[in-house]
Amino acid sequence: MKHKPKALQKGDTVGVIAPASPPDGEALKTALPFLETELGLQVKLGRALKNRHGYLAGEDRVRLDDLHDMFADKDVKAVLCACGGFGTGRIAADIDYGLIRSNPKIFWGYSDITFLHTAIHQNTGLVTFHGPMLSSDIGLEDVDPLTKASYQQLFSETEFTYTEDISPLTALTEGRAEGELAGGNLSLITSTLGTPFEIDTKGKLLFIEDIDEEPYQIDRMLNQLKMAGKLSDAAGILVCDFHQCEPQKKEKSLTLEQVLEDYIFKSGKPALKGFKIGHCSPSFAIPIGVSAVMDTAAKTVTIEPGVS
Known part of the structure; x- marks a missing residue:
């Protein structure tokens, strides 16, 4: 059963954490006035934001404690990730899911946060x-x-339709499909396979995106999803932004388009590509776990609100 978090109101406190890699300090400093001045929110910063342990924002326990503390804090109405990077899979098995279930609130991020x-x-x-x-x-x-503007989704219980007014969309396979949205970063989705957190795509609209992966790497990951039954289980597929995923040696590589066709088109599932979701600009937010309807003829995806 899905549970929607409560919508934000002006003056609410949001927690900012780094459950993966450490954020760029200057960029984070530049971003905070957006939350405080433009959105009218108060900010509570996690302790791991200034930590560094190799490519991680501190030891696993410190990053995990920040996540737990923000969900346990009754004054914090949303938990926002400062950045992605590497390492969220390291803490997944130790998360207190009962704590989160008892304290449902907005959780926001992408990239490594997919896990x-x-x-x-x-x-x-x-x-x-x-x-x-x-x-x-x-x-x-x-x-x-x-x-x-994506952050406005957190303040209003309003249905949203993604159209070509945002970005050009191309039908890879014609059709209409509906189901809950699931997915995110392709590399991280693939890394869940064979774990207790393996992604469930049955009857869902699977959306995928990635960055800095060559076509042969995307081929390998999509093949793994295919063999695991994740493409055939899905009701439909949204191909989002694949940023800087061109081959280094073009003469010795399939193109990204060829790889996508091999797996997405041949899956037979209704599919649209071109969504500005992921490591791109603009980068559009979507809620995971809500119902959505994709219509390739109209080139639209209509998404129910992610807050209540």
Whole structure:
């Protein structure tokens, strides 16, 4: 059973954490006024934000404690990830899912945070948000207004339709499909396979995105999803942004389009590609675990609200 978090109101406190890698300090500093001044929120910062342990924002226990503390704090109404990076899978098995189930609230992020989205939603039913983050998106000098506008989803219980007004969309396979949204970063989705947090795509609209992966790497991951039955289980597929995923040696590589056709088109599932969701600008947020309807003829995806 899915549970939607409560919508934010002006003056609410939001917690900012780094459950994966450490954020860029200057970019985070630039982003915080967006929360405070533009959105009218108060901010509580996690302790791990300034930590560094190799490519991690501190030891696993410190990052896990920040996550637990923010969900346990009754004054905190949303938990926002400052950035992605590496390492969320390391803490998934130790998360107190009962704590999250008892304290449902907005959880927001993408990229490496995909592992936590999958783990949290499948263990608690909580609807979470795959959305642009503070240091990696909002804190950039040339942040797109649409990226910022995504945060308005947290304040209003309003249905949203993604159309070609946002970005050109192409039908890979014609059809209409509906189901709960599931997915995120392809690398992280694939890394859940064979674990207690293996992604469930049965009857769902699977959305995928990635960055800095060559076509042969995307081929390997999609093949693994195919063999695991995740493509055939899905009701439909949304191909989102694959940023800088071109081959280094074009003369010795399939193109990204060829790889996508081999797996997405041949899956026979209704599929649209071109969504500005992921490591891109603008970067649009969508809730995970809510019902959505994809219509390839109309080139639209209509998504129910992620908050209540």
